[in-house]
Amino acid sequence: MIQPLRNTHRRIFLALALLLPALFLSGIAFRHTWPVSAKSKSPTLGSVPPGATR
Amino acid sequence: MSHQYQAIGWNRQKRVYDVVVLAAVMLYIALFIGLGALLFPYATAETLIIRAAGSAAFLLLHVVLCIGPLCRLDSRFLPLLYNRRHLGVVTFLLGAVHGIFAIIQFHSLGDKDPLVSLLTSNENFRSLPDFPFQQLGFLALLILFLMAATSHDFWLRNLTPPIWKTLHMLVYVAYALLIGHVTLGLLQSETSPVLAVVTGAGLVTVLSLHLAAGSRERTVDLKELNPAGKGFVDACSVESIPEKCAAVVSVSGERVAIFKFDGKISAISNVCRHQNGPLGEGKIIDGCVTCPWHGYQYLPETGGSPPPFTEKVSTFQTQIVDGRVWIDPKPKAPGTRVEPSKISVSGVSS
Numbered sequence: 227m228i229q230p231l232r233n234t235h236r237r238i239f240l241a242l243a244l245l246l247p248a249l250f251l252s253g254i255a256f257r258h259t260w261p262v263s264a265k266s267k268s269p270t271l272g273s274v275p276p277g278a279t280r
Numbered sequence: 281m282s283h284q285y286q287a288i289g290w291n292r293q294k295r296v297y298d299v300v301v302l303a304a305v306m307l308y309i310a311l312f313i314g315l316g317a318l319l320f321p322y323a324t325a326e327t328l329i330i331r332a333a334g335s336a337a338f339l340l341l342h343v344v345l346c347i348g349p350l351c352r353l354d355s356r357f358l359p360l361l362y363n364r365r366h367l368g369v370v371t372f373l374l375g376a377v378h379g380i381f382a383i384i385q386f387h388s389l390g391d392k393d394p395l396v397s398l399l400t401s402n403e404n405f406r407s408l409p410d411f412p413f414q415q416l417g418f419l420a421l422l423i424l425f426l427m428a429a430t431s432h433d434f435w436l437r438n439l440t441p442p443i444w445k446t447l448h449m450l451v452y453v454a455y456a457l458l459i460g461h462v463t464l465g466l467l468q469s470e471t472s473p474v475l476a477v478v479t480g481a482g483l484v485t486v487l488s489l490h491l492a493a494g495s496r497e498r499t500v501d502l503k504e505l506n507p508a509g510k511g512f513v514d515a516c517s518v519e520s521i522p523e524k525c526a527a528v529v530s531v532s533g534e535r536v537a538i539f540k541f542d543g544k545i546s547a548i549s550n551v552c553r554h555q556n557g558p559l560g561e562g563k564i565i566d567g568c569v570t571c572p573w574h575g576y577q578y579l580p581e582t583g584g585s586p587p588p589f590t591e592k593v594s595t596f597q598t599q600i601v602d603g604r605v606w607i608d609p610k611p612k613a614p615g616t617r618v619e620p621s622k623i624s625v626s627g628v629s630s
Binding site: 229231232234235236238239240242243245246247249250252253254256257258 | 408409442445446449452455456459460463464467468469476479480483484487490491494497498501530533534535556
């Protein structure tokens with residue numbers, strides 16, 4: 227009764243151990259590069275204000 | 281295990297557990313909003329509430345997911361497991377606050393119904409940085425609602441433990457959705473690496489703990505017992521079992537808890553009828569095997585709960601030969617009385 231659940235659980239985590247780091251790292255790698263305010267010459271291209279949401 | 285209906289069987293431990301959880305959550309939210317208002321003057325009150333509730337829910341979900349494997353790896357964490365369902369309900373409530381405020385802030389000012397707007401305003405499913413992350417959070421919230429709504433023992437009893445457990449495994453889907461929600465949402469606009477590092481560390485912690493606990497469980501499951509005489513298998517030595525505790529072995533694909541108590545040996549199924557808790561990791565208290573998760577009790581000779589309770593688990597015939605415990609791999613029907621094997625000086629059971 228319980229061993230199939232344990233096996234399912236193990237398989238789920240083996241899959242998650244592959245998928246989630248890939249999703250996380252891809253999400254970080256391909257994210258938008260926001261302009262940095264100190265280097266920006268245009269006042270309209272300032273960095274995202276701290277605390278602002280998308 | 282109540283013979284008289286109570287919505288929640290409150291006791292001191294549950295009250296202390298809940299008070300500590302609620303105090304910690306309130307403190308976290310107060311600190312988050314207070315510091316957020318000081319450090320980020322651009323942020324509105326709604327934004328701070330959205331982030332405080334969302335981050336608290338995400339953090340709490342990590343705690344909930346870590347408790348299970350931590351208990352498998354070290355029994356000192358067992359007290360955290362006792363009221364874990366309440367943690368899950370609090371996680372859902374915090375997620376609901378986050379979701380409701382987010383829908384009000386971002387989707388309630390247009391012509392569309394807010395829910396329609398939530399589900400249709402962004403359909404860039406092919407773009408990773410512009411992915412509709414809010415839908416992921418919405419799906420995760422639906423799963424958390426389903427779990428919170430069925431967390432009561434009423435549902436556990438009616439759905440039966442295996443189905444209830446399977447249903448509640450959806451928490452891993454919710455977790456995956458929330459990793460996507462955070463990574464493709466908040467972390468896309470966040471310029472500081474701190475949140476990405478914290479999220480990554482949380483992910484690594486959850487995955488590592490579950491993989492480590494799973495690997496340890498598999499070792500027990502794969503250990504094959506040597507056949508003994510008369511259809512029995514050689515389970516373990518009598519000496520290896522601590523008094524009033526159990527050795528757990530895997531027999532015919534299921535686990536059996538072999539208890540030693542008062543000069544006797546009895547074997548019952550390792551699976552508690554309540555939530556499939558590991559009976560073999562419990563102790564014999566007041567003559568009863570006591571589940572370490574929620575305290576359900578069974579008589580070691582019969583596998584039945586003491587009256588007026590009615591739960592029953594399978595029992596197994598045992599023999600003691602030359603200081604070794606032999607066990608019949610065929611389980612008796614739940615509640616069947618099996619005479620305990622007496623530990624004699626000569627090492628042969630009477």
